[in-house]
Amino acid sequence: xxxxxxxxxxxxxxxxxxxxxxxxxxxxxxxxxxxxxxxxxxxxxxxxxxxxxxxxxxxxxxxxxxxxxxxxxxxxxxxxxxxxxxxxxxxxxxxxxxxxxxxxxxxxxxxxxxxxxxxxxxxxxxxxxxxxxxxxxxxxxxxxxxxxxxxxxxxxxxxxxxxxxxxxxxxxxxxxxxxxxxxxxxxxxxxxxxxxxxxxxxxxxxxxxxxxxxxxxxxxxxxxxxxxxxxxxxxxxxxxxxxxxxxxxxxxxxxxxxxxxxxxxxxxxxxxxxxxxxxxxxxxxxxxxxxxxxxxxxxxxxxxxxxxxxxxxxxxxxxxxxxxxxxxxxxxxxxxxxxxxxxxxxxxxxxxxxxxxxxxxxxxxxxxxxxxxxxxxxxxxxxxxxxxxxxxxxxxxxxxxxxxxxxxxxxxxxxxxxxxxxxxxxxxxxxxxxxxxxxxxxxxxxxxxxxxxxxxxxxxxxxxxxxxxxxxxx
Amino acid sequence: xxxxxxxxxxxxxxxxxxxxxxxxxxxxxxxxxxxxxxxxxxxxxxxxxxxxxxxxxxxxxxxxxxxxxxxxxxxxxxxxxxxxxxxxxxxxxxxxxxxxxxxxxxxxxxxxxxxxxxxxxxxxxxxxxxxxxxxxxxxxxxxxxxxxxxxxxxxxxxxxxxxxxxxxxxxxxxxxxxxxxxxxxxxxxxxxxxxxxxxxxxxxxxxxxxxxxxxxxxxxxxxxxxxxxxxxxxxxxxxxxxxxxxxxxxxxxxxxxxxxxxxxxxxxxxxxxxxxxxxxxxxxxxxxxxxxxxxxxxxxxxxxxxxxxxxxxxxxxxxxxxxxxxxxxxxxxxxxxxxxxxxxxxxxxxxxxxxxxxxxxxxxxxxxxxxxxxxxxxxxxxxxxxxxxxxxxxxxxxxxxxxxxxxxxxxx
Numbered sequence: 001x002x003x004x005x006x007x008x009x010x011x012x013x014x015x016x017x018x019x020x021x022x023x024x025x026x027x028x029x030x031x032x033x034x035x036x037x038x039x040x041x042x043x044x045x046x047x048x049x050x051x052x053x054x055x056x057x058x059x060x061x062x063x064x065x066x067x068x069x070x071x072x073x074x075x076x077x078x079x080x081x082x083x084x085x086x087x088x089x090x091x092x093x094x095x096x097x098x099x100x101x102x103x104x105x106x107x108x109x110x111x112x113x114x115x116x117x118x119x120x121x122x123x124x125x126x127x128x129x130x131x132x133x134x135x136x137x138x139x140x141x142x143x144x145x146x147x148x149x150x151x152x153x154x155x156x157x158x159x160x161x162x163x164x165x166x167x168x169x170x171x172x173x174x175x176x177x178x179x180x181x182x183x184x185x186x187x188x189x190x191x192x193x194x195x196x197x198x199x200x201x202x203x204x205x206x207x208x209x210x211x212x213x214x215x216x217x218x219x220x221x222x223x224x225x226x227x228x229x230x231x232x233x234x235x236x237x238x239x240x241x242x243x244x245x246x247x248x249x250x251x252x253x254x255x256x257x258x259x260x261x262x263x264x265x266x267x268x269x270x271x272x273x274x275x276x277x278x279x280x281x282x283x284x285x286x287x288x289x290x291x292x293x294x295x296x297x298x299x300x301x302x303x304x305x306x307x308x309x310x311x312x313x314x315x316x317x318x319x320x321x322x323x324x325x326x327x328x329x330x331x332x333x334x335x336x337x338x339x340x341x342x343x344x345x346x347x348x349x350x351x352x353x354x355x356x357x358x359x360x361x362x363x364x365x366x367x368x369x370x371x372x373x374x375x376x377x378x379x380x381x382x383x384x385x386x387x388x389x390x391x392x393x394x395x396x397x398x399x400x401x402x403x404x405x406x407x408x409x410x411x412x413x414x415x416x417x418x419x420x421x422x423x424x425x426x427x428x429x430x431x432x433x434x435x436x437x438x439x440x441x442x443x444x445x446x447x448x449x450x451x452x453x454x455x456x457x458x459x460x461x462x463x464x465x466x467x468x469x470x471x472x473x474x
Numbered sequence: 475x476x477x478x479x480x481x482x483x484x485x486x487x488x489x490x491x492x493x494x495x496x497x498x499x500x501x502x503x504x505x506x507x508x509x510x511x512x513x514x515x516x517x518x519x520x521x522x523x524x525x526x527x528x529x530x531x532x533x534x535x536x537x538x539x540x541x542x543x544x545x546x547x548x549x550x551x552x553x554x555x556x557x558x559x560x561x562x563x564x565x566x567x568x569x570x571x572x573x574x575x576x577x578x579x580x581x582x583x584x585x586x587x588x589x590x591x592x593x594x595x596x597x598x599x600x601x602x603x604x605x606x607x608x609x610x611x612x613x614x615x616x617x618x619x620x621x622x623x624x625x626x627x628x629x630x631x632x633x634x635x636x637x638x639x640x641x642x643x644x645x646x647x648x649x650x651x652x653x654x655x656x657x658x659x660x661x662x663x664x665x666x667x668x669x670x671x672x673x674x675x676x677x678x679x680x681x682x683x684x685x686x687x688x689x690x691x692x693x694x695x696x697x698x699x700x701x702x703x704x705x706x707x708x709x710x711x712x713x714x715x716x717x718x719x720x721x722x723x724x725x726x727x728x729x730x731x732x733x734x735x736x737x738x739x740x741x742x743x744x745x746x747x748x749x750x751x752x753x754x755x756x757x758x759x760x761x762x763x764x765x766x767x768x769x770x771x772x773x774x775x776x777x778x779x780x781x782x783x784x785x786x787x788x789x790x791x792x793x794x795x796x797x798x799x800x801x802x803x804x805x806x807x808x809x810x811x812x813x814x815x816x817x818x819x820x821x822x823x824x825x826x827x828x829x830x831x832x833x834x835x836x837x838x839x840x841x842x843x844x845x846x847x848x849x850x851x852x853x854x855x856x857x858x859x860x861x862x863x864x865x866x867x868x869x870x871x872x873x874x875x876x877x878x879x880x881x882x883x884x885x886x
Contacts, residue, residue, distance in 0.1 A: 072691060079687040087683060204735075206704060212711050212738040220717050312690075312717030317683070387681045388715070389708045389736055394680055432684040433691075436672050443685055444648060444675040 030333045038325065041419045042088075042426075046081050049430045053077075056434065063438045072437060080433040081426070086317040086386065088425020089324035093379035094402030095409070095417035096331065097160075097372030103348040103412040104368045105168075107176060110183040112376055113399020114190035115160050119152040119377025120384035120394055121194055124207040126151050127385075131210035141216045145319055149381045156377020157370040164369040169362065195392040208389045211316060217385070220312035316386040323382055327375065328418065334371070335414065344368055348412075401428075408454055410464030419465055427453055501803070503537065503792065504545045505530055505785065506565050508558060508576035508586065511550035519578055521775035522600060523548045526575050528766055529785035537789065540796050542803070544789075547571075551582050558582035562589035572809050573598065573788035575781060580604035580651075587615045596810040598788050600780035603726070603749050604651075605866075608831040614810045616828055618783050620749035620837035622651070624863045625725055626658025626700075628839040629747040632859055633696055633723060634666040636841075637745075641669040643694035645709075647701035648675040655725045656700030663698075679705060682712045689713070695720050702727040707736025714740035721745065729776060729842075731852035739847040745858075751840045753779040755857050759822040773853070783821040788813060833865035 050073075057070040094116050101109045126148045130139060139147075167186050171179045198207065211217045335341040346354040347364040355361045383398065384390045401424060409420025431446045457465065507526045510519035527546055534544035549565065551558035558577060565571055566589060574590055574597045577583040583602040590597045591612045599607065599617035603625065608615055633639040642663055646656035653675060660673055671692045676685055689697065697713070697720060699706045710722050721743070728746035737744070753759045753774050762782055766774045791812040795804040804812070819826045827835045841859035845851065864872065 076687050076691040083683040388711045429684040433687045436688045
């Protein structure tokens, strides 16, 4: 068998390992193009959602008394985008597992959410052990994160291969529903055995990562978004830089040449932070209203503006994004640029013919499961680091969302999983940020809206945004 | 054939019941407790059982002098309503049982007490805070602790008046307990003039990142979370990591060392209200703590001292009946009426008089501050406020009295 593979290799030279391929071309294919693709997806989804949010703000300028929706959106925009991207990458990484397995076997591996859970638990074990044994001082945090994620990936990937060998391969010829039921069974077995093991060894159900005890991981990076803070500042039709003044009670003030008398405005917000009337020094009649002239709590408003719109970006969020991007680049190279990747693609196109061409189908399927499981496990460890605490039941919700993301992007389509995950993450983040301001609605209805969007998209594109890869089937 | 079988079966049943009934004349009085003795909440349940046992050992003397044997039987309700009810059916069939001490969970106490009430058996609850436990106004159901509909407002009053909070963001876990508590908090917060920025429910168990962005944008001075420690501990850790600098508060769902384990240093400075302070707070309970520790080798858990008090209330009622009717074993209904008639009982947790619904006329509520992120140090949390509130029944009676008083409210 292996001999055949080797001989077939000499006959057809794959374009991906063509020695004539220039370094520039390689960089373009495996680094620039996928990076560009991600950027386009993120920017595209973010821009569409931002426009949608402001559109909503036009329709409902004040959904609740005292809430200026547009101003709230401006304040939250950077935060919503960043959290959306970070959770979106987690969904994408899990979605890849669903989509890859669907690609080669045409079946949904519902036990995949438990690869994520197992990864998060292994990540916890690794980090906790290193931390408890006090090695942490000697370990560079980057190294710690790397080791945690890699070990989780390795373990989850291996577990996925074992499960495929034990539970799915014997059923390969069976009707589709049979492995589906097996997958659900495997999922329960994994959840409960993890719970049993963790209860016996740690006597604890909630597994808390030591991230909140590591300063380096726990110190947020404050990023000031001044451009977002300017918003509309409107004193009698005149714009005053950087102040959202929808209200304060002034005897009188002057802007330019015009003096305004006895104007009641309400309450001032700076970058979304409400300033009470009592915080403000009353201006004397005729005094001009410049940012220097207004004091809040004894501080000139100009100083406050400097710190007004600060978004704290968590290091763990950045780690999630960077790791996910790196892993996706590696995956792209592996699938499209190596001999083994070509094998996987061949099997996904036509199993029987791929077998006839000398490709070891079973090995390729196992490899697919390994990659899918490893991505799920890595996502689990990253999620755990970011969320802080995981439980044996943590896989369910991200699993369902990631499956949704895979369908949204087009199941079987690797790029689609990336797009679907990012889209779903951003939709979730935006809805969570905006729905709170509507009376009777709220964050608990986020999923209803998120899934309505999904149904809406699927009505018009039943095979997902990018389409299911059906070209191989005639 | 069939009918004869049924008749025979009925006869056997009657005989069995008769046998049990005659047993009651053997001068045996049984006190029963129902608490979770197995499962995740067994730490609290076992401690409650120990406290009842200690109370029977120490306080049954006067009854035994009158020629009755006082026995104690612990039952395990497994924190599950089904088990609680089936135990209750077993308990009421034993005619020598005159009082039940329990439960830990309101969800178990409510259905189980239906069975007790049908059989006139009195229940004294050390720990059930749901308003519905006593709002059914059953003559047999009493509790020695406070209520959720006063616990929420206690938190709001403390936040407004002591902490000087003017804006609050309210979250809850969408359960009956969490949402109920949050609603009671919100009502009082609005009445006190606090600005409620939002009232939000979330079932999210682990990743609060997206939920936090509107909270951070509105910069509330306080976040109130009606929920259980397993969710709120994670929430506060993530909120602090995302840069939230305001206050954090909740109800007795926070009261577990697991909250500190999940929250770490972020848990420090959290306030929570409770209906049961640690035993160390009550000056009269020093001897109890000593005896308990000597007998069971560890310090009493929350609700242990309340269990001791509940048992004492029941035993004293039985003793009063025995003394007044000359040593004849009282019926269950008489015991229930006598427990309800408890007035100015002086016990380890202070004075107790039951109102017509079975709530203590004056309830004690505590505001506790978390002082350490170390779960081992959970018992060191400081009680920073102790508030006494009238039970709703008493409060409404007082209100009516005020309204009825002529010229108290000049026509306006």
